[in-house]
Amino acid sequence: MTQRIRLSDVARHAKVSTATVSRVINNRPGVAKDKRRAVLAALDVLGYERPAQTDSTSGGLIGLIVPELSNPIFPLYAQEIEQVLSTEGFTPLLCTQSPGGITEDEYVRILRERKVKGIIFVSGLHADADSDPRRYADLADTPFVTINGPNPDVLAPSFSCDDEDATARAFAHLLSLGHRTIGLAVGPNRFIPTQKKVAGFTAAHEQAFGDKEPAIVSSLYTMEGGQAAAAELLKRGCTGIICASDPMALGAIRQVRQEGLRVPDDISVIGYDDTPLIAYTHPPLTTIRQPVARIARAAAGTLLQMISGRSIAASSLVFAPELVVRSSTGPFVP
């Protein structure tokens, strides 16, 4: 049933010699790890079924807990982390949540029963300042790292996008376009990323406008949350709206249009996260990009070092975001 593999096609795609392709397919030694991976990737991309003997034995399971998959930032994190772990011979088990479904604590219990070697938490309860951090202290014998929402009470390496810098950059962009009433739409206040986004925004606002009360609305991270927050911010006269997620920004744009206004002619909207399809929205969304690949690589790499027995300090690594200017922001027109 298995189709014949054309070695030359695979070699060209993997940028290796046909001899190397042959060695990988026949599972012979003497092939560097990165070349071996390039050949396997080429087989996958070109649609050949991999010869069974190339299956590697797993170094162990790693739990990967994300809050949900509707916001495309979480599938993106999962995909990037999966790639790092599988290259290193580990197998990720992805745990995803939904309202009323399985909780983070239940997943942790199940993963530990299944003897995972380590856990990566993406925007988990560690990011919730109202949540009890002792649940993570109980985890001491399972190495773990956290992504986004750095929590000083959780003793583990944390990797996050600089949320303060993110809103400060977004604010500076709108200010440079002439906007003078700029609002912030964030998620629930108990989340550490929300608190940091508010801090960055408030500091930048104060520097620009002194005592003037900053317009900040706390809502949900969803499209509906963004729409509700935007309605409130528009009422307060904002011409520039900074949102805490890309789905929120799409909701904000919907609200602007429902009020008979245009983006960016009348109102500028900035998102947060940036994932591949977001560049194709109408209008293409100006947003703050999280360096997902870099964060994923650092977090997964550190966890694997911990698993191999290296002692790693519970430090907090903060990654700089980028402002990606597309077409949902424009000059303020009085």
Add this chain to the structure above:
Amino acid sequence: MTQRIRLSDVARHAKVSTATVSRVINNRPGVAKDKRRAVLAALDVLGYERPAQTDSTSGGLIGLIVPELSNPIFPLYAQEIEQVLSTEGFTPLLCTQSPGGITEDEYVRILRERKVKGIIFVSGLHADADSDPRRYADLADTPFVTINGPNPDVLAPSFSCDDEDATARAFAHLLSLGHRTIGLAVGPNRFIPTQKKVAGFTAAHEQAFGDKEPAIVSSLYTMEGGQAAAAELLKRGCTGIICASDPMALGAIRQVRQEGLRVPDDISVIGYDDTPLIAYTHPPLTTIRQPVARIARAAAGTLLQMISGRSIAASSLVFAPELVVRSSTGPFVP
């Protein structure tokens, strides 16, 4: 640390009495399953941390294997299936793949070692006509179902969107708009969904145009694949392009624009899948919607029946897609 829960808020959100909320929170008996779930969902949505005692014991693990997470249809399937399984007290473990990473066979081995109760394959090797179906025969003692790419050689219940009907509907829509040179951009030919899409398209094409050679290009399911296929179809004079995935359609739109043409004024483009954010593309994408929630519910429900010991025939359930007309298709202008 845990914040006080306002019972009235939760009751209003869950549409139950405050007494019911209190019973769920204190884990007392006498609450119907759907009400209990509504209360837990309300706690999650309103951002309250769930009291620990509401954690339920899992009925067991279910493996859920998807090919990747870049095409938003797969996170959507994962999210819908997670919701069904967790409502029924089961815990899904999501396994995702990337080129060069862990294969489906390796995931299956790992899941079976971990004693999963069953496995759901979404667009797996069962959907690849060139792949050896015997791997699924070896699975006989682990109940499993497949989603999309129904394979008569795999003896398990299969649930899929009607791919033949999908391309026939897309074709009829373009025909009714006056298009007379209509092309199809599909994924690799070895996939059963590709074969069905080609069959549906070819039959509709023959009915409309008789012997005229249909324009069909096989490429990858990605944005880049769609762009390459569109370049070829435009060369052949197509004014309407049907794509086998939404990312492919976005790639096709990019190609149309790179050639100095407009969508839908000069060229109409139709996608396939439909996920929540796709409605926000520029222009909003006309696409064929897979009934993801219905397929997920049926597949997961059937698997749970099999796990509970009911014998289920290896039948193939086919679900009708819907044409969702937005703004990437328009009348043919000579």
